[in-house]
Each structure stands twice: as C-alpha cells, then as structure tokens.
Amino acid sequence: MSYIVIHEGNDGQSVYHEVESLSGAADLVELLRNSEGVENAGIFRLEEVRFAFRPYYHVELSETPTIEKVERDEQPVSKADDVERPQQQPVSAIWADAVATDPALPSEPGDDSEFVGTGDNGHRGLFGR
Numbered sequence: 760m761s762y763i764v765i766h767e768g769n770d771g772q773s774v775y776h777e778v779e780s781l782s783g784a785a786d787l788v789e790l791l792r793n794s795e796g797v798e799n800a801g802i803f804r805l806e807e808v809r810f811a812f813r814p815y816y817h818v819e820l821s822e823t824p825t826i827e828k829v830e831r832d833e834q835p836v837s838k839a840d841d842v843e844r845p846q847q848q849p850v851s852a853i854w855a856d857a858v859a860t861d862p863a864l865p866s867e868p869g870d871d872s873e874f875v876g877t878g879d880n881g882h883r884g885l886f887g888r
Contacts, residue, residue: 764788766800777805 761777762784768774778784784802791797 761805763803763805764791764800765803766791766797 761779762781764776764778764784764787766774776787778787781802781804788797788800788802791800
C-alpha cells in the first residue's frame with residue numbers, strides 16, 4: 760500500500776510526495792518539519808478504487824424547433840362541431856333491439872326479476888355475480 764505526504768511549499772503551491780510505507784511517510788514528515796519548518800503536512804493512505812465504465816445516453820434537442828407555416832390559401836382544419844355525426848337512437852330503442860335478439864337480457868332496463876341464468880344460490884350469469 761502506498762502513502763502520500765502533502766504539504767504547502769514555499770511558493771504557496773501544494774507539494775505531493777508518494778511513499779511506499781507508513782514509517783517512510785512519518786520519516787518524511789519529520790524531515791520536512793526539522794529541516795524546512797513545514798508544520799502543515801498530512802499523510803494519506805492511497806487505495807485503488809474499483810470502477811466500471813457504463814454506457815450513458817444523453818438526449819440533445821435542437822435549439823430552435825422547426826415550425827411549418829400554414830399558407831392562407833389552404834383550407835382551415837375543420838372543428839369538431841363541423842363534423843357530421845351519425846344519428847343516435849335513444850337508449851330504450853337500443854335496449855329493445857338487444858332484448859329482441861338476446862333472450863338472456865331482462866325485458867326492460869333495470870328489471871332483473873326474470874334474469875335467465877339465475878342459479879339456486881341467487882347468483883346470475885357465467886361468473887356467478
């Protein structure tokens with residue numbers, strides 16, 4: 760394991776010394792203090808940090824979106840109110856048509872008294888509800 764001794768040099772810049780042992784780092788700090796008057800030295804242990812590269816995706820947008828201008832000669836887009844809608848039947852007429860074709864439905868909407876498929880347990884239909 761390696762150690763690093765860091766201290767401030769005479770010109771104010773940080774100075775780094777790599778040392779192979781802790782006792783060697785202590786000896787260097789002692790030498791710096793006694794011979795050069797360095798009082799702010801630090802000893803740090805260097806350990807390898809394992810890491811891995813992973814793919815990273817970044818989305819970039821164009822600075823100015825392109826907008827197509829509509830020419831005045833073109834027909835405007837029709838509004839929902841202008842669209843012709845199919846003729847709708849009242850619910851009772853739809854229900855009457857369904858009753859005529861499906862014997863399992865009650866004769867009137869909301870009339871569940873004669874529901875085809877009612878079992879002994881009072882449950883109706885395929886799933887027993």
